[in-house]
Amino acid sequence: MAIPSLVPQCTLTRTVVVPFVLLLISFTLLFSFHPPFKATLSKFAPFITSHATHPPYTAAVVYLVRLSHADELLESLASVNAFLPLRDPWPIILFHTGDFDDTPVQDDFLASLRKKIGGPSNNSIMDFSDRVEFVKLDWVLPEGIPHTKEELDPVSPSSWPGYHHMCAFYSTKIFFNPRLRDVTYYLRMDTDSLFLEPLCYDPFEVMHLHQRSYGYLGIGNDAPQVTKGLWNFIRDYAGSHPEVESHLNASTTWKWPSNFTNGEVDWDDVPIHGYYNNFEIVKLEEFRKPEVEEWFYHLVQYPEGFYKWRWGDAPLRWVTTQMFFDMERDTERLCGIHYYHPYNYIEQCECVPLHP
Numbered sequence: 001m002a003i004p005s006l007v008p009q010c011t012l013t014r015t016v017v018v019p020f021v022l023l024l025i026s027f028t029l030l031f032s033f034h035p036p037f038k039a040t041l042s043k044f045a046p047f048i049t050s051h052a053t054h055p056p057y058t059a060a061v062v063y064l065v066r067l068s069h070a071d072e073l074l075e076s077l078a079s080v081n082a083f084l085p086l087r088d089p090w091p092i093i094l095f096h097t098g099d100f101d102d103t104p105v106q107d108d109f110l111a112s113l114r115k116k117i118g119g120p121s122n123n124s125i126m127d128f129s130d131r132v133e134f135v136k137l138d139w140v141l142p143e144g145i146p147h148t149k150e151e152l153d154p155v156s157p158s159s160w161p162g163y164h165h166m167c168a169f170y171s172t173k174i175f176f177n178p179r180l181r182d183v184t185y186y187l188r189m190d191t192d193s194l195f196l197e198p199l200c201y202d203p204f205e206v207m208h209l210h211q212r213s214y215g216y217l218g219i220g221n222d223a224p225q226v227t228k229g230l231w232n233f234i235r236d237y238a239g240s241h242p243e244v245e246s247h248l249n250a251s252t253t254w255k256w257p258s259n260f261t262n263g264e265v266d267w268d269d270v271p272i273h274g275y276y277n278n279f280e281i282v283k284l285e286e287f288r289k290p291e292v293e294e295w296f297y298h299l300v301q302y303p304e305g306f307y308k309w310r311w312g313d314a315p316l317r318w319v320t321t322q323m324f325f326d327m328e329r330d331t332e333r334l335c336g337i338h339y340y341h342p343y344n345y346i347e348q349c350e351c352v353p354l355h356p
């Protein structure tokens, strides 16, 4: 299925965190002395003074969380705090499905977070835990499919329906979540995602300066067991949407399954590429364009895709970017991010600072 990563699980300790906090401070100083947007903004400053100090975009780090995985989430958040140099203290949004709903549960979690990453619990300046928000999602099974496992007989029954809801959420719903309405870019992390070393740039700044719509670390394949019917679904959609078909035809990185010269290949046996999107940066408005929304609507109209066949958000992210983006111009492979997630092997590429 997936290639096991060689990178060992990393434990963050205070001894590594402290030097990197200093590093973060120096990043902050660097950015305040060379603000990358001052030059363009100052042109407008005499006319729209109130905008002069506003960043030209907003951002958020997002997670989908479970109380049962609180410990690994704490590790992951600590790695975000220690290793991700961001120009602004963007919110950390924890989407949950009810288990974090009670105030005492949230307070407990935030107390553990403060304990883990240090810092005063009630400082007047914003510390990391003050940036954390809990946002509840209502997950209901869609109409049109059986609502019991026995009748539906889903792929991956042991993780049904949570994992399947997760795939539907990250494939289509997240772009329209009200909390993200005014957010330009989100950076997704999973509870089992970790940064291992400091990054030499702010990835939101890279997305913004390079005008990208999608940022990723690596590309793999999803197993045919969890993409049953997906190739045919894509082919049918392209067949009824000539602009999508010609766009895919023109892409140098898109490849339809090709039949063997003598005989036929079952498309359900052909793996589909997928981004390792347990880390990703998304420019939300690009995924809300009407033609993309139409594709999402089509997906949602076939609820078996997510809920029976367990189509994943990783291949669907790949397919969606291929259908609607110029892969060369609109997507960015983000280099120099030392990152760990189980079963993903990501080839390293050099970290190039944005403002050397």
Ligand SMILES: Nc1nc2c(ncn2[C@@H]2O[C@H](COP(=O)(O)OP(=O)(O)OP(=O)(O)O)[C@@H](O)[C@H]2O)c(=O)[nH]1
Residues within 6 Å of the ligand: 063, 064, 065, 066, 069, 096, 097, 161, 162, 163, 166, 189, 190, 191, 192, 278, 342, 343
């Ligand atoms: N609330 C909630 N979150 C979930 C559920 N299943 C997965 N998630 C979250 O969705 C993200 C992805 O889930 P993972 O289980 O890590 O998915 P994966 O990496 O594809 O699969 P693994 O190889 O098992 O790690 C993580 O942040 C999980 O915490 C669920 O049933 N409920």
Ligand SMILES: *[C@@H]1O[C@H](CO)[C@@H](O)[C@H](O)[C@H]1NC(C)=O
Residues within 6 Å of the ligand: 120, 122
């Ligand atoms: C934090 O706030 C609580 C009440 O809001 C107060 O009792 C406590 O003394 C404060 N602690 C510090 C270190 O300021």
Ligand SMILES: *[C@@H]1O[C@H](CO)[C@@H](O)[C@H](O)[C@H]1NC(C)=O
Residues within 6 Å of the ligand: 242, 243, 245, 246, 249
């Ligand atoms: C895409 O390519 C296929 C195979 O070469 C061709 O049959 C089809 O007409 C093309 N579609 C468009 C819209 O260009």
Ligand SMILES: *[C@@H]1O[C@H](CO)[C@@H](O)[C@H](O)[C@H]1NC(C)=O
Residues within 6 Å of the ligand: 259, 264, 265, 266
């Ligand atoms: C490949 O085989 C399938 C049947 O398995 C057929 O429907 C399809 O048209 C064939 N495609 C090409 C490009 O020959």
Ligand SMILES: [Mg+2]
Residues within 6 Å of the ligand: 190, 192, 193, 278, 341, 342
């Ligand atoms: Mg995972």
